[in-house]
Amino acid sequence: MKSDVGTTEWLTDDLLDKISKDKDLSNKLNDPHWTLIFNEFAQNPKAAVEKYKNNDEIQQFFVSMFGVLGDHFTKMRLNFLVETLHLLKQLTINLRTMLSTMKWKRS
DSSP states (O other): OOOOTTSSTTOOHHHHHHHHHSHHHHHHHTOHHHHHHHHHHHHOHHHHHHHHTTOHHHHHHHHHHHHHHHHHHHHHHHHHHHHHHHHHHHHHHHHHHHHHHSOOOOO
């Protein structure tokens, strides 16, 4: 599986739908006050963690968001594995068909 780092292939309609249906997450992601908080985490994660380590609301946001993202990436990985297994099954069938039509010579 190729790396999706630096791409937006992981940002699917399904993920956006899950986030938009979670009113708390979607409200916070669209709130200018929360945007400032997210920027703090992006610019200096250690300082932001220290600053907000006792803020239950922020901790709960990240628990919820990471739960949604974790489920999403797990589902993406499972879909990849199912697709790979399907391709391997087709390859095996094709190889068996090809081998069954070949005549083998003994040396």
